[in-house]
Amino acid sequence: MTVHGIHHEIRRARTVEELVAAGPLFDSPTRPEAARDFLSAPGHHLYLAYTGAEPVGFVSGVETVHPDKGREMFLYELAVAEPYRRRGIARALIRTLADLAAELGCYDMWVGVDADNDVALAAYRSAGGTDDGPCAVITWEFA
Template sequence: MEIRRATTVPELLAAQHLYDGPAREEWAARFLAAAGHLMLIAYVDGFPAGMVSGIEMLHPDKGVEMCLYELSVDEDHRRRGIGRALTKALADEARARGCYDMWVGVDTDNGAALATYAAAGAKPDGVFAMLTWDFS
């Protein structure tokens, strides 16, 4: 397995089977152009087997932290440590960028995600409610 940062639109489009829906070329280009956005892709024999995306968040009184936005591993490549490796690689990148921490929101009934993040060194930080505004 090799983990690389995605730097081109074709790389992001080739990994779209890992997303919740199909990728759009214009959104992929915006993602790459946005400061603080990054995606790491895990390749197994040249196949994009997993991805993790992160977004730097900056606040005047806190500095920079990394939000692990999304983690996905291809169904045929699960339970091989790819998710853990991607999470650790994002944490390493966050440290290298000077982030003071990294966080992720996880549904409390998502046992696989909770186990993956714990295996990569994450600790629970309490329970919170996520509220959303739907603008669609």
């Protein structure tokens, strides 16, 4: 995708090395053993946004299944490096995960977010999410 004249590519993370390279985007340094576990766990998904060879954003999601609901996608975490914000990267990452969720037969996707996190709320809403109550749960409907 090209946004504001800069080309960004979104790819699914498949190797520990990719996750280590994306370490500055995470809350803490990448732990290779945890990265291996994440990548090998069924239903765990992580997409990276790149500008050239540099990872500039990511979204992770985990499929959950409940006996009375079926399969849904939990948007676990989203981040975009400061210099690349407000360029549509977060929206593209969210839509990529939402498209995967729909392909997998999930009935929805949701994320928990602090009600005063205006930046996150704006990103989720711009990608089609809607507020689902006072706890600021954002949902996407697929069916």
